[in-house]
Amino acid sequence: MVNLQTTDVDVMIGLECHVQINKLNTKLFCGCSSDYHDDPPNTHTCPVCLGLPGALPVINRRAVECGIKVALALGCKIQEETLFYRKNYYYPDLPRGFQISQYDFPLATDGIVYLEKDIKRGIRINRVHMEEDPGRLVHKGAIEEAKYTMVDYNRSGMPLLEIVTEPDLRSPREARQFLNKIRNILEYLDVFDGDLEGSLRVDANISINGGDRTEVKNISSYKGVEKALLFELNRQKNVLRRGKKVEQETRHFDETRGITIPLRTKEAEYDYRYFPEPDLVLMRLGGWIDEIKESLPELPDAKRERFLREYNISEIHATILTSDVHLADFFEAVASRIDPGICTSWIADVLKGELNYRGIKVNRIAKEDFIELMQLLVEDKITDHGAIEVIRTLLDHGGDVKEIVSEKGLLKAEIDETEKAVNEVIKEFPAAVNDYRSGKKEALNYLVGQVMRKTRGRADPEHANRLLLERIEE
Structure with a gap:
């Protein structure tokens, strides 16, 4: 029988944070406007972000600069050379049938973020890489029983930074603290508006006691990450209590019901058949780093x-x-x-x-x-x-x-007005005055409150307190 008390469960959590760089005018590989959030579906598209044959991507230099800025703020080592790859998989929101991402040569590696000043243990950043955002699927009903799904490609091609941590987080609460810290840094850098829909989405990986990990995909809120991980932690503990093995799989978090549901078995890297993007050249970043470092706020x-x-x-x-x-x-x-x-x-x-x-x-x-x-x-x-x-x-x-x-008549009451209110309160509430005189000191607070009521909060409480004591003790 497995002992799974909360105190002796070894929790390992790693996050993949997909940050939309939305303080730019255009998307990552085309000239479509990035200001799409309040516009009708599929109105910010072109042959490039729709993946039409013959349409070629052109890198947005400012997006790369923003990525370097974020990586430096996270204490990462910027790579001298970086390269884009094709990540091949089919999904309705991915019009090309592949996503332009990074693989062997990411933008940056080996960063660290400290959650609190006095906590010396940092959360290690494995890598920061750039990729394009897929479109958005809008399900009619809950995902597992939706009657149909609509696709909006306005978001397709938006610049994303994927910030991947090592499995250094030890609780759902700590994961939420980490996300709040990341959001804080991003907003200081002015590359990100966290209030926009889809601006930060998280894939959370969790395992307990060294077992297989489960990935919860596309969680769209900070509270949602904590809730999803809490549910997963309890679900995995219950699986082990029943003597079964936690299966490695990908799950979806239903925020309405607060549960995770199975989506598919977890893909391996070879399933994506990565190969270099032939339409984008190798980027050499060495000449940018010092200049961008000096511009950090x-x-x-x-x-x-x-x-x-x-x-x-x-x-x-x-x-x-x-x-x-x-x-x-x-x-x-x-x-x-x-x-x-x-x-x-x-x-x-x-x-x-x-x-x-x-x-x-x-x-x-x-x-x-x-x-x-x-x-x-x-x-x-x-x-x-x-x-x-x-x-x-x-x-x-x-x-x-x-x-x-x-x-609103909020100017502080004149001295004579406060004195008048004090005299009236003493006459109107003799029982409270006698209670104070008999040793019930809390009665004075009641009398001060009555003075404040008469002056509509305009009396100075300390002055009222002092005047009441003078009158009561005469």
Whole structure:
């Protein structure tokens, strides 16, 4: 009987991340526009990306430069020479009957990515290679029982980078962390928009206790990768518990039902009959590398270290602020005008929380508006409660900071108004006053809350607290 407690299952996970380089104007081997996402099916095609006889591919130089940039950011060794191959297989979304990819001579090899600053174990990158994206299949219903399937070739020929890891990941959660780190790096490089459909798709390989691996194909979301691997981990454990052998196969993840289903037995490399693409010449990359290396932007880990050093903020705040390049730029713009000691928590905690709740990006709020709001806090003209109300209004409806403050009456209450509210609360809630006097200290929080209610959140809570204590203890 196999003992398969969670703690003693040896999990090995490797990922093949297919990253669409979608910050270009054209596809990888033709002049078709790459801006196809909101357009009708099959309207961004030409003889090259449809694989028509006699149509010849021409390499997009900028796509190769973006690939080198990504490989350098992942710590890879760029190959001096790289070559395209034909990867032969038949599938309806592959109009030529083969995919132009790379095989023996990939763009780069031997990289490493560290998930956390204090985790010395890195995730090794086996290779980074370029290939063209197939088209998109749209199934009518669940894949295993679809009545028919439609094909959209708008995506066919888009430039892809395949980032292949060694089987160094040890849990589904760690796989999701890795993908988040990869996405962060790609967005800093400005080669990739992760919000576009199909921009990052993952084939995940998982095995336990040294057994055969299963590949789960074409997972299209970060949460989906974690869920698919969790299901596969439990499925393989159950197979072994029943005394059976895990078969090497390719499976599909049904995100609706949260399960994987068999697709086919796993192909071997020889099944693809790789041979060099005769219509594309060998590329020599040596002369590009130094120039591209000099153009690399500050990457997330380096930016986090600089934020810690320059702004004297906490490790957790530095990590949050650099987790999104746009949030990091937003913070630096605000911190250039407002004391970082004040604006850091407002951006990393309050604003980031409001953005996450709404599922929106920081570009929803103008930097100048946020700076103006922070200035009101610095000048003690608005309470924290009022500032949060302004942020929510700006995110939901937009507007002008001064007008929002005026219309909602959010300027901090005058001293005499707060004193009036305190006197009224003491008269209206004698039981709470007596509770405090008898030793129930939490009653004071209740009384402060009543003062805040009367002033519609405009009173300074510390000032209200102080006034209440003075009145109660007279």
